Amino acid sequence: MAATMVGFGLGSNIGDAPANLREALRLLAERGLARLTAVSRIYRTAPWGELDQSEFANACAIGETALGPYELLAAVKTIEADMGREPTRRWGPRLIDIDLLFYGTQAIEDPELTIPHKELFARRFVLAPLAEIAPDLSLGGVSVKEALRRLEEGSVKVWGPEPT
Numbered sequence: 001m002a003a004t005m006v007g008f009g010l011g012s013n014i015g016d017a018p019a020n021l022r023e024a025l026r027l028l029a030e031r032g033l034a035r036l037t038a039v040s041r042i043y044r045t046a047p048w049g050e051l052d053q054s055e056f057a058n059a060c061a062i063g064e065t066a067l068g069p070y071e072l073l074a075a076v077k078t079i080e081a082d083m084g085r086e087p088t089r090r091w092g093p094r095l096i097d098i099d100l101l102f103y104g105t106q107a108i109e110d111p112e113l114t115i116p117h118k119e120l121f122a123r124r125f126v127l128a129p130l131a132e133i134a135p136d137l138s139l140g141g142v143s144v145k146e147a148l149r150r151l152e153e154g155s156v157k158v159w160g161p162e163p164t
Contacts, residue, residue: 037063
């Protein structure tokens, strides 16, 4: 099977959130799920959906995978479980969340997997880091850069100092 370009959105707001993201990225590569070709900086973002919780650390990564979309989803869920993710309420606090944002140019919509991610264009905390590493990427006929521009201005800040 030829390699397929895949996008990941990562989030955490329990414990050392930036370290949780770095560990998830390490495991994605170490376990051979994807050869990561671009990783955004880590962004500090306000919670979304369920507002009574700590700020999140969010990042995006792009890579190439030889796994099929459902096989990749299962492997990502295994990483979340191995890192200690516990079931929680929808949009609640989480040690790690790894979303499949896109899988090549495929469109999938079923109860187990929706590609592109169904909330992608509504989430500034995903679009901002994705636009950092792939502004001209087109999903559903819209560039990431344009989708980000269409969202209302929000509070998205880089975690830590700006690069020099």
